[in-house]
Structure formats: C-alpha cells, structure tokens
Amino acid sequence: xxxxxxxxxxxxxxxxxxEQEVSVEVxxxxxxxxxxxxxxxxxxxxxxxxxVNALKAQGIEFIELGGVMPNPKLxxxxxxxxxxxxxxxxxxxxxxxxxxxxxxxxxxxxxxYEGDVWDFYMNGMQAKEALPIGVILTIPAAGxxxxxxxxxxxxxxxxKRYYGTHLMIPKFAILNPxxxxxxxxxxxxxxxxxxxxxxxxxxxxxxxxxxxxxxMIEATLKTMFSYAPLALLEPQNYDYRAEIMWAGxxxxxxxxxTGRIGDWASHDIEHEISGIYDIAHGAGLSIVFPAxxxxxxxxxxxxxxxxxxxxMNVDFAMDQKEMIIEEGIRRLESFYVKLGLPVRLSDIDxxxxxxxxxxxxxxxxxxxxxNFKKLTADDVYEILKLAL
Amino acid sequence: xxxxxxxxxxxxxxxxxxEQEVSVEVxxxxxxxxxxxxxxxxxxxxxxxxxVNALKAQGIEFIELGGVMPNPKLxxxxxxxxxxxxxxxxxxxxxxxxxxxxxxxxxxxxxxYEGDVWDFYMNGMQAKEALPIGVILTIPAAGxxxxxxxxxxxxxxxxKRYYGTHLMIPKFAILNPxxxxxxxxxxxxxxxxxxxxxxxxxxxxxxxxxxxxxxMIEATLKTMFSYAPLALLEPQNYDYRAEIMWAGxxxxxxxxxTGRIGDWASHDIEHEISGIYDIAHGAGLSIVFPAxxxxxxxxxxxxxxxxxxxxMNVDFAMDQKEMIIEEGIRRLESFYVKLGLPVRLSDIDxxxxxxxxxxxxxxxxxxxxxNFKKLTADDVYEILKLAL
Numbered sequence: 001x002x003x004x005x006x007x008x009x010x011x012x013x014x015x016x017x018x019e020q021e022v023s024v025e026v027x028x029x030x031x032x033x034x035x036x037x038x039x040x041x042x043x044x045x046x047x048x049x050x051x052v053n054a055l056k057a058q059g060i061e062f063i064e065l066g067g068v069m070p071n072p073k074l075x076x077x078x079x080x081x082x083x084x085x086x087x088x089x090x091x092x093x094x095x096x097x098x099x100x101x102x103x104x105x106x107x108x109x110x111x112x113y114e115g116d117v118w119d120f121y122m123n124g125m126q127a128k129e130a131l132p133i134g135v136i137l138t139i140p141a142a143g144x145x146x147x148x149x150x151x152x153x154x155x156x157x158x159x160k161r162y163y164g165t166h167l168m169i170p171k172f173a174i175l176n177p178x179x180x181x182x183x184x185x186x187x188x189x190x191x192x193x194x195x196x197x198x199x200x201x202x203x204x205x206x207x208x209x210x211x212x213x214x215x216m217i218e219a220t221l222k223t224m225f226s227y228a229p230l231a232l233l234e235p236q237n238y239d240y241r242a243e244i245m246w247a248g249x250x251x252x253x254x255x256x257x258t259g260r261i262g263d264w265a266s267h268d269i270e271h272e273i274s275g276i277y278d279i280a281h282g283a284g285l286s287i288v289f290p291a292x293x294x295x296x297x298x299x300x301x302x303x304x305x306x307x308x309x310x311x312m313n314v315d316f317a318m319d320q321k322e323m324i325i326e327e328g329i330r331r332l333e334s335f336y337v338k339l340g341l342p343v344r345l346s347d348i349d350x351x352x353x354x355x356x357x358x359x360x361x362x363x364x365x366x367x368x369x370x371n372f373k374k375l376t377a378d379d380v381y382e383i384l385k386l387a388l
Numbered sequence: 389x390x391x392x393x394x395x396x397x398x399x400x401x402x403x404x405x406x407e408q409e410v411s412v413e414v415x416x417x418x419x420x421x422x423x424x425x426x427x428x429x430x431x432x433x434x435x436x437x438x439x440v441n442a443l444k445a446q447g448i449e450f451i452e453l454g455g456v457m458p459n460p461k462l463x464x465x466x467x468x469x470x471x472x473x474x475x476x477x478x479x480x481x482x483x484x485x486x487x488x489x490x491x492x493x494x495x496x497x498x499x500x501y502e503g504d505v506w507d508f509y510m511n512g513m514q515a516k517e518a519l520p521i522g523v524i525l526t527i528p529a530a531g532x533x534x535x536x537x538x539x540x541x542x543x544x545x546x547x548k549r550y551y552g553t554h555l556m557i558p559k560f561a562i563l564n565p566x567x568x569x570x571x572x573x574x575x576x577x578x579x580x581x582x583x584x585x586x587x588x589x590x591x592x593x594x595x596x597x598x599x600x601x602x603x604m605i606e607a608t609l610k611t612m613f614s615y616a617p618l619a620l621l622e623p624q625n626y627d628y629r630a631e632i633m634w635a636g637x638x639x640x641x642x643x644x645x646t647g648r649i650g651d652w653a654s655h656d657i658e659h660e661i662s663g664i665y666d667i668a669h670g671a672g673l674s675i676v677f678p679a680x681x682x683x684x685x686x687x688x689x690x691x692x693x694x695x696x697x698x699x700m701n702v703d704f705a706m707d708q709k710e711m712i713i714e715e716g717i718r719r720l721e722s723f724y725v726k727l728g729l730p731v732r733l734s735d736i737d738x739x740x741x742x743x744x745x746x747x748x749x750x751x752x753x754x755x756x757x758x759n760f761k762k763l764t765a766d767d768v769y770e771i772l773k774l775a776l
Contacts, residue, residue: 001630014646211614213634216604219600247600
C-alpha cells in the first residue's frame with residue numbers, strides 16, 4: 001500500500017423523490033443559478049419540471065443552458081462562462097449524466113478565471129477558485145457526480161482532454177434511481193460497462209499489499225455483474241437500479257484507489273476508437289478491456305488469477321494459471337455479450353485499416369500509456385489487433 | 389434500500405511519516421491549538437515529539453491537555469473547555485485513540501456553547517457551532533477519526549452517553565500504520581473486535597435489497613478476519629497494520645450503512661457489562677455478539693445464512709439452514725479465540741449474579757434496544773445467559 005490522501009466532501013442525497021431536496025441545498029450556496037443540461041430526456045422523464053418547480057418555490061432565480069452533447073464541447077462551455085458572468089451566476093446546477101456534469105465543472109472553473117478555460121485542460125494551468133456546483137444525476141456511468149475531474153473536447157482538432165481539481169467536487173449530488181428506470185437497454189449496458197471499467201482500471205495495479213481495496217473493488221464488481229443483467233431483464237425494478245447507481249458513484253469517487261496506482265490504458269485506447277468511430281464509450285471499453293487483459297497478463301499473473309478466481313469464480317486447479325486467467329477473461333467477455341455489448345472491433349464493423357493511426361494517437365504526446373504495463377504505440381497496435 | 393444522505397468531508401492522510409503533515413493542515417484552520425491526548429504512549433512511541441516539533445517549526449502556538457482515560461470523562465472535558473476559553477484556542481488536535489478523539493469532540497462543541505456541554509449528550513440539545521478538530525490516530529478501533537459522533541461518561545452516576553453532529557467530523561485525520569505496530573497483542577485484538585462489531589452491527593439489518601453495501605461490509609470483514617490474526621503473528625508488519633487501520637476507518641465512517649438500518653444492541657449490552665466489570669470494550673463484544681446471534685437468528689434466517697456462507701465460508705447443503713447458521717457462529721467464536729479474546733462471560737470470571745441488573749440497565753430509559761429484533765430486558769437477560 002502506498003501513502004495516500006483521501007478527501008471527498010460531496011454530499012450524496014440518494015433515493016426516491018430526492019429531487020425535491022434540490023432547492024434547500026442550492027439555497028445554501030447561491031442566489032442565481034445556471035441550470036445546465038443536455039437534450040430533452042430530463043424533460044421527458046419529468047425531472048426538469050420537478051427541479052424548476054422546486055427552485056421557483058424557494059424563490060431561487062435561475063437561467064438555463066441546455067444542449068450539452070456526449071463528449072461535452074468547449075464552445076458550449078465558453079458560452080456558459082459568458083452567460084454566468086453576464087448574469088452574475090453564483091451556482092451551477094447540472095442535471096443529467098457525466099457529459100453535463102463535466103461541462104458544468106469546466107464552466108465552474110472558467111467563470112472566475114481571466115484566461116481561456118482550455119488552459120486548465122491543455123496548458124497545465126491550475127484553478128485557484130471555482131463556482132460551487134450541484135448535481136442531479138440521471139445516468140449512472142461516468143461517476144462525475146462526486147469525482148474531482150472533468151473531460152472536455154475542443155472541436156478544433158477533436159482534442160479530448162482531462163482536468164482535475166478538488167474545486168470541481170460537487171457540493172451535493174442527488175441520485176434518484178427512479179430516474180434511471182427510463183434508460184434504454186443499450187445505454188444501461190454501456191453505463192454498466194463504464195462503471196466496470198472504472199473498477200478494473202483501479203483493480204489492475206502493480207502495487208502490492210492492497211487487499212482491503214482489492215476486496216472493496218471486487219464487492220463493487222460483483223454488484224455490477226449481478227445487477228446490470230437484471231436491470232435489462234426488469235428495467236423498472238427500483239432495487240436493481242439503486243444497486244447500480246450507488247455502485248457507480250463509489251466506483252469513481254477515489255475511495256477505491258486509495259493506496260494503489262490504477263492503469264487507465266484501456267480508457268486511453270478507447271478514447272481514440274470513439275474519437276474516430278461513432279461508438280459509445282462503454283461499448284468501446286467492452287472491446288478494449290479483454291484485449292488489453294490478454295496482452296498484459298504475463299506482467300503479473302497472480303493479479304489476474306485473483307481476478308479470475310475471486311471475481312469470475314473460476315475454480316480450476318491452481319497449477320494451471322494461464323488456463324485460469326484465460327477462463328476469467330472469457331467469462332468477462334460472456335458477461336459483456338449477455339449485456340448486448342460488442343467484444344470485438346469487427347462486431348461494430350471496424351477492421352484493420354486504421355489500427356496504426358489509433359495506436360499512434362493513443363500515445364501521442366505521452367510516449368506510453370498505462371501503468372500495469374507501460375504501452376508504446378506498438379503495444380497498443382498489438383492490443384487493437386487482438387481486439388479485431 | 390432506504391433513502392439516505394451520505395456526507396463525510398474528513399480528509400484522510402494515510403501512510404508512513406504522515407505525522408509531519410500535521411502543521412500544514414492545522415495552519416489552515418487555527419492559530420492557537422489545544423493538543424489533547426491520553427497517557428504516555430504517544431510519548432513512548434515518538435509521536436508526541438514529532439507532532440510538537442512540527443507545530444513549533446510552523447510557529448503554531450499550542451497548549452496541552454493530557455490525561456484522557458478510556459471512556460472519556462466529562463470532568464476532563466469541562467476542564468478542556470475552560471482551558472480553550474481562557475487561551476482563546478481555535479483548533480483542537482487529538483492525538484491517540486477513540487477516547488481522546490471523543491473527548492476532543494466534546495470540548496469542540498462545548499467551547500462555543502453557553503450552557504453545560506452535557507446538555508448535548510443527555511438533554512437533546514443540538515450544537516450550532518464547534519471548534520474545528522484534527523486527529524492523529526494511533527489505535528485502530530473506535531472509528532472516531534472520521535465519524536460524526538462521540539461517547540462521553542459522566543462520573544456522577546456512571547452515565548455513558550452518545551452525541552452526534554456533522555460538526556464533530558474531524559477536518560483531517562492522519563493515519564500512520566507504523567504507530568500501531570507498538571500496540572500490545574491484547575489491544576490489537578480488542579481493536580479488531582471493535583471494528584468487526586461495527587461492521588456486523590451494520591450487516592445485520594432487516595432492510596431488504598442492500599446487496600452492494602452487504603458486499604462492501606463483507607469485504608471489510610474478510611479483511612479483518614485475514615489481517616487481525618496476522619498482525620498478532622507479526623506485530624511489526626506494516627502491510628498488515630495498514631490493512632487493519634484503513635478498514636477500521638471505513639467500518640465506521642457511515643459509508644457502510646448507507647441505505648440500511650443497523651442493529652447496535654450488542655454495543656448497548658456490552659456497555660453495561662464494561663460499565664460494571666473492568667473489561668475492554670472489544671473483549672465484551674466478542675462475548676456478547678455470538679450470544680446475540682444465537683438468540684436472534686430466527687428473525688431472519690436468510691441474512692444469517694448469507695453471513696455464514698459468504699463471510700465464514702460455510703458450504704453445507706442449503707436445506708440445513710440452522711446448521712449453516714450455527715456453524716457460521718461457531719467459526720466466528722473460533723476466530724475470537726484465535727485472537728486471544730473471551731467468548732463467554734465465564735472466561736472472564738463473570739457469573740450469573742448480576743445478569744438481571746445488566747439486562748435492566750441495558751434497556752433503562754429506552755424500553756428496548758436493537759433493530760434487527762427489538763430486545764426487552766427479558767430478551768437481554770436471555771442473551772446474557774447464553775453468554776455465560
């Protein structure tokens with residue numbers, strides 16, 4: 001176990017009808033709110049009306065900025081910053097999924113900053129202050145509702161970049177699993193895949209003596225492996241949705257990487273696939289992760305044996321380590337297939353022609369990606385070939 | 389799963405040599421510190437010198453109040469409140485275990501309050517403000533380092549009472565497992581028993597559909613069942629101590645009772661045993677918990693079957709539920725015995741004569757204790773008889 005600092009002051013308000021608590025929470029921090037959201041889903045499922053009515057009942061002024069797209073765009077963020085300054089907004093309320101929250105976080109650090117908000121994402125600038133933000137989450141996936149980070153895409157050059165600061169941790173996050181019962185199956189599956197990837201990126205570490213956090217990650221993975229398929233069978237089941245929603249937050253609030261170093265190469269590789277092809281992040285991850293596993297497992301067989309036995313319940317004889325590991329990976333692939341997710345690039349009609357380009361872009365500007373095994377462009381190319 | 393709010397803003401600083409970070413953290417909140425501790429242990433193991441030197445190097449003024457005893461006493465707390473007012477202390481730094489931290493929490497809410505601090509513990513008064521506190525933990529057991537509560541004993545009438553408010557959550561807690569390598573075996577065992585009890589009090593719930601938190605509690609229990617015996621075999625092993633220390637904090641920071649209702653009867657019963665007899669809290673718990681389990685398991689056999697199979701690895705045929713449950717309890721008892729803890733009142737020379745008195749005192753002023761099964765004085769008497 002390595003030394004660590006853990007700090008997460010986000011207040012989680014979880015359960016049925018919890019949207020109604022939004023006005024009391026907002027009133028603690030702000031008088032003039034930017035209500036930030038994506039498309040029409042929150043209006044269709046009634047969350048928008050609930051929120052707007054709660055704010056009005058409390059006499060809280062607000063202005064609106066909708067239109068956040070998946071992979072939130074810098075241009076809308078810059079529009080949001082301008083709007084907040086013009087209207088002297090002092091609180092940002094994000095209603096939706098990870099993209100909306102990430103967009104809100106970028107606006108929050110951008111408003112009090114004199115320069116271009118992109119400086120934080122690209123030029124190593126550190127934010128000194130930020131507007132407080134609050135969240136009403138409707139899609140369990142990205143974990144942004146209590147994380148300290150945000151991913152933003154600059155349209156020019158299609159640059160997708162990350163920035164993190166504790167100033168971005170939401171003051172509160174309201175999680176009502178009822179709102180997630182409306183998700184289409186494929187979105188439920190992709191969200192589950194993203195959550196599972198957040199867990200596995202942390203699980204596959206080269207740091208020794210991390211048994212407690214191993215077991216906590218395993219507990220969260222088992223929860224996802226149990227309830228994601230059940231939520232597809234019974235989309236309206238509150239209990240199944242609740243397990244997934246709470247697991248999704250814990251998967252990414254930094255508790256589960258205390259004392260360890262995660263990998264994150266699969267995320268980096270996936271970003272380049274979904275940068276070129278129009279596929280969901282979760283669907284890209286279900287393709288990349290098994291291939292990554294096959295390529296790297298000899299770097300630390302014990303860790304993969306532990307994954308296969310403790311998480312995937314493989315109980316083959318211990319003198320056949322590679323068989324155990326490969327069976328563990330096969331069971332993971334079967335799980336993805338059960339969710340209706342692709343596990344090969346060819347499943348989504350991606351073939352050999354642009355693998356080298358994706359491999360090169362993955363390591364561009366950083367030399368290697370990942371920590372479990374530091375991957376060069378050649379390594380990434382081999383992983384993509386395994387994923388064909 | 390029931391609706392819940394989870395909020396824990398304590399900053400955890402964990403690992404080797406982390407005491408040196410104390411001055412930077414303290415300086416964020418205060419200029420004049422009360423350094424609060426118990427007996428001579430922190431001086432013997434060098435923590436006192438490290439802390440004092442760090443504060444001096446940063447130019448932070450401090451006054452000292454030592455002498456906290458197990459079951460922290462109201463009289464010392466009142467002395468601390470007076471001292472803080474006289475010296476215009478604006479931050480309290482607790483160095484030690486749960487008793488020292490609980491004492492510091494009581495001083496923290498007492499200083500800005502005009503009345504008697506006992507009002508919070510006994511008379512339902514709610515604190516409106518508190519001095520900020522910080523913690524350097526040297527005994528993993530009580531979990532007070534990031535919890536929102538405190539237990540204090542008023543000498544007159546030997547009244548032991550609880551008070552909780554989010555104002556009591558420490559601003560930071562420094563956890564260096566090296567400092568726990570010096571603990572005597574019996575104290576290591578009693579601390580482990582306390583941590584395990586915090587987990588089991590939460591595990592045995594009648595709330596349905598709490599699978600994710602079940603699994604997280606199981607993960608933490610398995611960690612304790614693995615590493616507590618290993619720490620006795622190799623007291624100086626940093627890795628073992630680290631697993632226990634981090635598990636002990638998570639066991640009691642409220643994450644693991646999100647969405648569920650715990651029981652806490654075993655704690656209530658134990659308090660009356662250690663109120664009369666001179667035994668450690670952890671040793672009382674290893675006696676009470678198995679007896680409580682035997683008495684209540686028919687209230688919800690499924691939950692006890694899950695405990696026996698998932699946590700204690702009992703894999704008997706499923707049509708023999710009572711055998712599975714009882715084997716699970718026997719394995720728990722064997723575990724306690726392996727740690728050198730008592731599992732019967734007779735092991736510590738307590739016999740039948742004062743059982744009724746303890747049973748009556750347990751429910752005094754509250755009618756019943758516990759939630760898994762609401763226990764009357766008669767029930768508690770039967771549990772104590774089972775514990776003989």
